[in-house]
Amino acid sequence: MSAMRSRMSDPQEFVPEIAEIAGALFKAVGNRTVPRATIGLMHLRAGQIVGNTYLTVLHSSLLRKAEESEERIAAVASWRDAPYFSDAERAALALVEAVLEPGQDGGERVSDELFAEVGEHYDEKALATLMIAISQVNFFIPIALIGKPLPGRTFAETDQWTAR
Secondary structure, eight states: OOOOOSSSSOOGGGGEEEEEEEEHHHHHTSSSSSOOHHHHHHHHHHHHHHHHHHHHHHHHHHHHHOHHHHOHHHHHGGGGGOOTHHHOOOOOHHHHHHHOOOOOOOOOSOOOHHHHHHHHHHHHHHHHHHHHHHHHHHHHHHHHHHHHOOOSOOOGGSSSSSSS
């Protein structure tokens, strides 16, 4: 088995503006209209959906640091039949799945029914925050899939893809 290596160093090294964008997204999502745990669960589910170990490990770790239970973290992949989530969390998880997974039978990804369900749990500002939270994780998905940072390490700690 070959040693796992990152494909590239931290993209921020080449495009320093990434930090400003990431910081603005973090600030927007941190407006306290949606519990941080809900956002973390959504981000973990997004990492699982796109099949990226780096994002899955990162968001699992962040949820642990926020003292989420192992049961809740482990059950995110099977949240629909898990007893650990509130109705509001379920609506948020359904929303991130709808955005990231292809529509069934050519239908809309986010149906009117799902939008109404989410609206039962979140006001307009919180719904906008959920949309930004999905945008936030989507900002990092190409970086994680293309750059392929090693799980459990930051880009700065990964092997360099070019000799310096």
